Amino acid sequence: MHNKSVAELSRELESGRISSVELTQQFLERLQQEDGKYNSFITIAEEQAMADARVADEMRAAGRATAWTGVPFAHKDIFCTNGVRTTCGSKMLENFVPPYDATVTEKFRQAGAVCLGKTNMDEFAMGSSNESSFFGAVTNPWGLSSGEKRVPGGSSGGSAAAVAARLVPAATATDTGGSIRQPAALCGVTGLKPTYGRVSRYGMIAFASSLDQGGAIARSAEDNALMLNVMAGFDPKDSTSIDREVPDYTATLNEPLKGLKIGLPKEYFTDQLAPAMEEQVRNAVKEYETLGATVKEVSLPNAKLAIAAYYVIAPAEASANLSRFDGVRYGYRCEDPKDLMDMYTRTRAEGFGAEVKRRILVGTYALSHGYYDAYYLKAQKVRRLIQQDFASAFREVDVLMSPTSPSPAFIQGEKTSDPVTMYLEDIFTIAINLAGLPAMSVPAGFVDGLPVGLQIIGDYFAEARLLNAAHQFQQVTDWHQREPK
Amino acid sequence: MQWDIVIGLEIHVQLATRSKIFSGSSTAYGAGPNTQASAVDLAMPGTLPVPNENAFRYAVMFGLAVNAEIGRRSMFERKNYFYPDLPKGYQTTQLAQPIVGPGYVDLDLSEGRTKRVRIHHAHLEEDAGKSLHEAVFDELGHSMSGIDLNRAGTPLIEVVTEPDMNSAEEAVAFARKLHSIVTSLGICDGDMSQGSMRFDVNISLKPKGSDTLGTRTETKNLNSFRFMEQAIAHEVERQMDILEDGGRIIQETRLYNGDRDESRSMRTKEEANDYRYFPCPDLLPVEIDDSFIEEARRSLPELPDERKARFREQYGLNDYDAGQLAGDAKLAAFFEDAVDTGADAKLAANWVQGELSARLNAEEKTVTDSPITGAQLGRLVTRIADNTVSSAGARKVFESLWSGESANVDSIIETRGLKQVSDTGALEAMVDDVLASMPEQVEQYKNEENPKKRKKMLGGFMGPLMKASKGQGNPKLFNEILVRKLDN
Numbered sequence: 020m021h022n023k024s025v026a027e028l029s030r031e032l033e034s035g036r037i038s039s040v041e042l043t044q045q046f047l048e049r050l051q052q053e054d055g056k057y058n059s060f061i062t063i064a065e066e067q068a069m070a071d072a073r074v075a076d077e078m079r080a081a082g083r084a085t086a087w088t089g090v091p092f093a094h095k096d097i098f099c100t101n102g103v104r105t106t107c108g109s110k111m112l113e114n115f116v117p118p119y120d121a122t123v124t125e126k127f128r129q130a131g132a133v134c135l136g137k138t139n140m141d142e143f144a145m146g147s148s149n150e151s152s153f154f155g156a157v158t159n160p161w162g163l164s165s166g167e168k169r170v171p172g173g174s175s176g177g178s179a180a181a182v183a184a185r186l187v188p189a190a191t192a193t194d195t196g197g198s199i200r201q202p203a204a205l206c207g208v209t210g211l212k213p214t215y216g217r218v219s220r221y222g223m224i225a226f227a228s229s230l231d232q233g234g235a236i237a238r239s240a241e242d243n244a245l246m247l248n249v250m251a252g253f254d255p256k257d258s259t260s261i262d263r264e265v266p267d268y269t270a271t272l273n274e275p276l277k278g279l280k281i282g283l284p285k286e287y288f289t290d291q292l293a294p295a296m297e298e299q300v301r302n303a304v305k306e307y308e309t310l311g312a313t314v315k316e317v318s319l320p321n322a323k324l325a326i327a328a329y330y331v332i333a334p335a336e337a338s339a340n341l342s343r344f345d346g347v348r349y350g351y352r353c354e355d356p357k358d359l360m361d362m363y364t365r366t367r368a369e370g371f372g373a374e375v376k377r378r379i380l381v382g383t384y385a386l387s388h389g390y391y392d393a394y395y396l397k398a399q400k401v402r403r404l405i406q407q408d409f410a411s412a413f414r415e416v417d418v419l420m421s422p423t424s425p426s427p428a429f430i431q432g433e434k435t436s437d438p439v440t441m442y443l444e445d446i447f448t449i450a451i452n453l454a455g456l457p458a459m460s461v462p463a464g465f466v467d468g469l470p471v472g473l474q475i476i477g478d479y480f481a482e483a484r485l486l487n488a489a490h491q492f493q494q495v496t497d498w499h500q501r502e503p504k
Numbered sequence: 505m506q507w508d509i510v511i512g513l514e515i516h517v518q519l520a521t522r523s524k525i526f527s528g529s530s531t532a533y534g535a536g537p538n539t540q541a542s543a544v545d546l547a548m549p550g551t552l553p554v555p556n557e558n559a560f561r562y563a564v565m566f567g568l569a570v571n572a573e574i575g576r577r578s579m580f581e582r583k584n585y586f587y588p589d590l591p592k593g594y595q596t597t598q599l600a601q602p603i604v605g606p607g608y609v610d611l612d613l614s615e616g617r618t619k620r621v622r623i624h625h626a627h628l629e630e631d632a633g634k635s636l637h638e639a640v641f642d643e644l645g646h647s648m649s650g651i652d653l654n655r656a657g658t659p660l661i662e663v664v665t666e667p668d669m670n671s672a673e674e675a676v677a678f679a680r681k682l683h684s685i686v687t688s689l690g691i692c693d694g695d696m697s698q699g700s701m702r703f704d705v706n707i708s709l710k711p712k713g714s715d716t717l718g719t720r721t722e723t724k725n726l727n728s729f730r731f732m733e734q735a736i737a738h739e740v741e742r743q744m745d746i747l748e749d750g751g752r753i754i755q756e757t758r759l760y761n762g763d764r765d766e767s768r769s770m771r772t773k774e775e776a777n778d779y780r781y782f783p784c785p786d787l788l789p790v791e792i793d794d795s796f797i798e799e800a801r802r803s804l805p806e807l808p809d810e811r812k813a814r815f816r817e818q819y820g821l822n823d824y825d826a827g828q829l830a831g832d833a834k835l836a837a838f839f840e841d842a843v844d845t846g847a848d849a850k851l852a853a854n855w856v857q858g859e860l861s862a863r864l865n866a867e868e869k870t871v872t873d874s875p876i877t878g879a880q881l882g883r884l885v886t887r888i889a890d891n892t893v894s895s896a897g898a899r900k901v902f903e904s905l906w907s908g909e910s911a912n913v914d915s916i917i918e919t920r921g922l923k924q925v926s927d928t929g930a931l932e933a934m935v936d937d938v939l940a941s942m943p944e945q946v947e948q949y950k951n952e953e954n955p956k957k958r959k960k961m962l963g964g965f966m967g968p969l970m971k972a973s974k975g976q977g978n979p980k981l982f983n984e985i986l987v988r989k990l991d992n
Contacts, residue, residue, distance in 0.1 A: 099550045112549065119543050121550055222550040229785035257552050258787055336785055339582050342593020343547040347651065350549075363586055386584070386780035395782060 020045055021185040022502070025090055025242040028188060032079065032089045039079070039089030043072035043133050046091040050135060050186050056163065059171075059181040061096045061154045063136040064103045071133040078131045086245055088131030093190040095178050096137035097144055098124050098233070099222040103134075107224045108142040108152040108174075111344045111351045111370035121222025122254045123191060123233050130249050138190055139177030142372045143341065144198055144226040147444035149176025150435055151374040159206055159428045160184040160503035161469050169428040169469070172202030172444070178236045179206035183503055189237035189246055193223060195230045196329055197423075197448025200460035203236050204423035204472020207462045209489060209499055210236045211243045214479050215455035216261035218247075219254030225340040227333035228259070230452040238499055240461065240489035244268035247482060263480065271483045272490040277311030279488065282416030286322040287447050291425050299464030299471040300422045303492070307420075310491055317415055319408040324401045325450035326442060331385045331398035332453070337375075338382030344370060377438065406454045413478040418488055421447050423460040423472030447474060457482050461489045462498035470498070505748060506712035509740055510720075511675045512667035514704040515682060516660050517692045518631065519562045525630050525659035526553030526596065533698050537636070541653035547591035552786050559659040560790065562691040563603045563628050564800040566661055569685050569807055570623050572607025576792050578628070580784040585777045588651050589633035597662075599781050602627035603792070604661070609685070610809065611677045612827050621678050622666040631658040655699075667706065667717070672736040676729050679703055680831070684808045688833040696727050703732050707739045709747060718743075719753040723760050723767060731762035738765060811836055819849035828857055834871045835861075841878025847885040855885055859902055876905045883913040891978050897922040924978040928985070934972045935985045938965060949990055962986055 020042060023031065031037050047065055054060050068091070075089035099105045099117035101124070106112045120128065127134065141151040148170035149157040159171040160183045171180040175192035179202035182190055192199040194212035203210025211234045218233040225231060235246035248269065253262040281304065288297060304314055346352035346366030353369055356362030371379070385394035412419060425446055434441045451458045456476055463473035473492075477485045493499050524531055527544035544551045560578070567574045579601040582594040604626035611619045633656035640650035663682065669675045683701060686692040693700050708720035723739055726732040738760065743753055755773040760766075806814070812830035815821045821829070829839045835856065842852040860881065864874060884901055887893050893901060897917070904916045917923050925931060939946055942965065949961045962983065969982050 097550075099548075105549070107549065115549070117548065117550075119548070119551075220550075221552050224549040225786075227785075256554060258554055259552075259785075335782060338780075339584055339592075339594050339782070342584060342586065343549070343591060345586060345588075345593060347588050348546055348548075348591060359588065383780065386782050388778045388780075391780075391782070 021049055023188065024239055025087075025092070025188045025237060025245050028090050029086045029245075033084070039072040039075035039133060040069065042089060043068050043091055043135070046135055046187065053184060053186060054181075057158050057160060057171075057180045057184055057186075058155050059139055059157050059177040059184065059186060060093070060136045061106055061108070061139050061152075061177070062104055064100075064134060067103050068133050068135045071128075075131045075133055083131075085130045087127065087249060089133060091133045091135050091187060092127070093135050093138050093178065093181055093187045094124060094127075095175055095190060095192050096140055097193050097224045098191055099224070100124050100134065100137065103137065105137065105224070106154065107144070108140040108154060109371065109375070110153040113153065113351065115350050117222070119222060122219035122256060123250050124222060126249050126252075127191075132249070135187060138175070138181055141174035141176065141198075142375050143224070143337070144174040144193060144195055144231075145337070145374050145378055146173040147197065147201055147441055148429075148431070148434065149173040149202070150431060151372055153372060156431055158431070161205075161207060161428060164504040165468070168431045170205065170431055172205035172424070172428065174198040174202075175210075175236060176202045179203050179208055179210070182206070182208045182236050182238060185502065189235065189242050191233060191246070191250070192236045193231055193233050194452065195226050195232075195333060196452050197445035199234045199236060200423050200448050200458060200472065200474060201444060203460040204470065204474075205428040207470030207498070207501060207503070208236055208238055209240055209243055209462065209493075210234065210460045211247060211482065211485070212451070212458050213247060213251065213482055214261075214457045215452075216259055217457070217480065217482065218250045219252070219257040219260045221254055221256040225336075227336040228340060229336060230329075230333055232452070240459070240486050240493055241269065241272060243459070243489070244272060244486045247486070251482075266483055268483050268486050271487050274487050275311065276307065276488060276491050279307070279310075279312040279418065280416040281307055281312050281314045282317035282412055282419045283314060284319045284322065284412070284419055284421055285316050286319050287421035291443075291446060292422055293426050293466070295466045296422055296426060296471055299466060300420070300473055303463035303473045303496075304420055306492060306495060307488075310495065315416065317412045317419065319405070319412060319450065321401065321404040321408050322450050325405055325453055326446060328398040328401035328405070329445075329449045329453060330381065330442060331394045332402065334378040334382030335385045335395050336382070338379045338386065341371075341375065341379055346370075374438070402453045405450050409450075409454045409456060409476075417477075417484065418481070419476040421474045421476070423447060423474040427466050427469035427471060451476055455479070457485055459485050459489050461492060462501070463496075464498055465501075470501075507709045507744060507747070508712050508714070509670050510667045510708045510710060510717060511669040511671075511736065512706040512720075513663075513665045513669070513675060513678060514706070515663040515679070516631075516702045516704075517566075517663060517682075517686050518700045519559055519659040519661060519691055520693050521556055521558045521562065521659055523556055524657035525556050525559045525628065527657055529657065531658050535654055537650065537652040538654060541633075541656060545591065545653050545657045547593075553596060553784075555787060555790065556659060559628055560603065560792065561796075561800055561803075562659075562689075563626065563661050564792065564797055565689050565691055565804060566626060566686065567604035567607065568797070568801055568804060569689055570604075570607040570609055570626075572623060572626070573605035574792055574797055575601055575603045575605055577601055578603040578790045578792060580628075580787045581781045582784045584780045587632070588649070589635045589653070589656065591633065591653060591656055595630060595632065596784055596787070597629035598627035600783075601789070609678065609681055611674065611681055612823075613673065613677055616823070619668075619674060619677075621668040621674075624664045624666050626661045626663040629660050629662060631655050631660050667708075672733045672740075675705065675736055676733050679729055679732060681808070684831045684833070688805060688808055688811075690805065699727060702727050705732065705736060705739070707736060707743065708753070709740065709743045718747075719755050721753065721755065722757045724757055724770065726760060726762075728762070731760065734762060734765060735760040735767070738767060742767070808833075819843065819853070821849065821853055825850075825853045825857065829853060832871070838871050838874070838878040838881075842882035842885060845879050845882030845886065847882035848889045851889060852882060852885045855881055859899065863906065875908055876902070880905050880911065880913060887913060887917060891924055891926050891980070893917055893922050894924055894979055897924065921976065923976060925973055925976045926978045926981055928981065931973070931977055931981055932985055934969060934977065935982065935989060938968050938972060939989065942968070946990065962990075
C-alpha cells in the first residue's frame, strides 16, 4: 500500500478492500520501522491517527466520504494541530501543544484525512537543508545506499523525505523562499507552492508573513491537485487570504498542452548551474515541445537582486514575528530567571538555534533607526521591480521553466559553516515568493543518481495550469515514480 | 524672566466597540483576569489579526467630528518592543498613513475667550494588557507579578495635537472638549477611572515672545482632568526653576504622582527604544471609500458645538449655560427631558446646573446615576414657575425625590404641605392683620425716604407673614401686597 498514490489509496478505501483503520495501522507500523533512517518526523501521533481513522471509517459508512477520507498523510510541524504538539523545529516550542487547529489542519480534518504525525523541518522554517532543526537533521532517502548522508533540502525537508521514502503518500509543507520546491527537487518528489493568499496562513507559524505560503508535497501532480482541493480557499481568519473561487484542480489535469507557451528566463540558465543539471532541465523542456508546447527565452533582469532583497525582508518580518517567543505565556522559559531582562535574554538565547538568531539579528539591524531606508525600503523597491519583471514575462508566455535548485542534494554538513552558500540554494526559487506567484517543482531526471527538479512558474492563480502542465509531463515520464534504494 | 508655556497633548481614547480591534474577544471592563483573551490576544503561534470594521467607523466618526481629513488608505505598522503585557512583542499601530489627518477643535475659555487647537492626526492602535504587581501569588503563596490580557487588543485612537495650548486652563479645556466629543459620539464611554481616556502632556517653556521652542518633556498617563491640571502646574514650575537657575531641560518622559504632587523621570531620550516601525504584513492597507465616510457622517449624532448653538437658539439660554449643558451629552439629555415636560428652560437650566450638579458632585455621582429623572425635575420647575411651591419648598421636594421617598412631585407637595397660598384675598387678609399688629414699624417705614432702607424694612414684615401663613404664603405675592398697601 505504501507505494500507492493518494488517488489510488482513495480508490482502495472506496472499494472497501481495506478500511482506514487497517490502512493507518500499516502506515504507522512502516513509519515506526523506517523513519529511524531519515528522522523525517518530529512527532508520530499514533493515538490521534487511529482516532482519525475510526472517524474516517464512520464517515465512509455514513456516506459522507470525500477523496481524502481515510487517506493517511502528514503535516509539516509548522501547522498547529489541536492536541498534538507543534514544535516548528525549535526547542522554543518543544512542548507546545496548541489548543487550536490551523485552518489547513481543520480542512484536512473535515475531509476525513488521517494525520500520522508532524514532519521535521528547519527551525522556524529557516534553512535550505533541514539541518537547523532542534530535533536533528533529516537524511535524504536518495544517496543513502552509497553510504552518504545527504540533505533533503529545506525547510520542508521532513515532508519531502517522508514522501520520497514512501512513509506517507503526501504531506503539507510551506514555502517562504523555496521551502517546498527545493526539498521536493532534492528528494525527487512533486511540490506545489500556491499563489500568496490562496491558502490560509491561520495557525501556520509565521516566519515571514508577506512571503509564507502553505502548499503540498506528494509524488505526483495529481496528488498535489487533490491536496490543493482541500487546502485552498478564502479564510476570514487570515486578512491576507484572497476571496476567490476555488476550482476543482483535478478537473483540468488532462487538458492537452498544445500551444502552451513556455518561457525560459535566461538569468536562470547561467554558469551558476552545473552543466549536468542544465542538461536534465533542457531535456525536460524538449519533452514539453514534443507535447506541443512552444519555447522562447525571456528575461527577468532584476532576478539577480532577489536573494539580497529577500534576506532583508524575510529577516525583518521574522524579527518581529518571533518576538512573541519571550517565555511569558507559553513555550520555553529559562530556569530561575533573576529578573525580567534575564528571563528574556536567556529564554531567547537558549530557546533559539544559531540560524534563527542570525536572522533575528539581521532583521533587527535592517529595521533599525537610520538603516530602514537603506535596507528595508530599498528591498521593497527591488521587490516591486521583480514583480514587474514577472508581469512582463507573463505578457509573452503562459509558464516559465527553470531548474529548481542549482545542484542536487549535497552532503550533510557541507554548507553549514557558510550561511551565504546555503542561501544561494534558493537562487532560482526566491524571486517567486517576492512576487507572490505559484510554482511547482517536478522530478525531471537524475545527476549522479540524485534527483533533479524542474521548476514551473505560473501567473497569479494559475495553479490549475501548473498542475495540468506537470501532470501531462508525468504521463510521458516516470521520474516521479522512481524510488530511492 | 517671563516665559511662554507651550503644551501639546497625546490622548488615548478607548473605543467602545464590543469586540477587540483584531480579535472577536469582548472588551467589557471588569471581567476576571485573562477571561477575555483569545488565542489571538495571547499571540499564540500562527494566529493572525482580523480588523474590526466598527473601530474604523468610530475613528472616521471622530475625524469628521474634529473637522479632519480622513485617510483614504490606512495602514498598520508594527511598533516593536518587549514588555510582558505586550503579547506579540510589538504593538500594531499606525504611523505613516493614519486614519485621521489634520483637524481642529474650538475651545470656549474663561471670560468669553475662545481658542482653536489644531489636531495633527489621530491613529488607530491596539491597547496593551496590564501588569499586576500587587496581590498576585503563586501556588506556594509567594508574591509574583501577574499579567492580565483582557485589555490587550482593545481598540484605541491616539489623538495627537499641535503644541497650540499655552496654559493648564487651555489644556484642560481641550481635554474636556475632547471628552465631550467622544462621549457625544458614543465612541468612548469616557470613564477615566477605568482608563477609557488617558492623557500624555508635552510641555516646554520659551522666553516670552521667542519663536524658538524649548526642549520638551512628556508627562505620561494622566487619567483625570484634575491630575492633568496639577501635573502641568507642577512641570511648568519644575522647568521654570531649572531655567531660571541657568540649567537645561532634558528631553525625557516623566511620571506624575497625583497623590503626592511629585514627578520623576521614567526615561530620557537616550534611553528611548528604537521601535523599528515597519508595515504590518499580516494586514492589508485599508481603503476607506466615500460611501463609508458618508455613512459615518449620516450616523453622527449632534455634536457639542451644534448642541450649544441650538440651546441658545431654541431655549434662549445664555452662552455660558448653553455651553455647560451642551458639553456633556448626558447632562444635555437630562436638561432636555426636563424641558420636554413643558418646564421653563432657563429655570430648568439653573436647577440642573445648581441644585442637581452640586448634589451629584457632593455624592461623586454622574448624571446617569442621578436618582431624579429629567422629567421629575421638569415638573418641579413647573411648580416653581406657577407659584405652587416657593424655591425653599422646591428644595424640600428635591430632597424627597432624591431620597426616593416618592417619585411624584405633586403628591410630595401635597403630603408635605408645601403648597404655596396664592389666593390674594387670603393673603391680603393676613397682610392686614400683620400690619395692624405692627403699627410702629408701619410708621417708621412710611417716614423713611431712602428706598434702599425701605426695601430692607419691608423684609421685617415677611417673617411674621410667613409665620402667619405657616410657611405656605407666596413670598412674591406677599411682597406685592405689602408694597401696594404701604406705599399708598
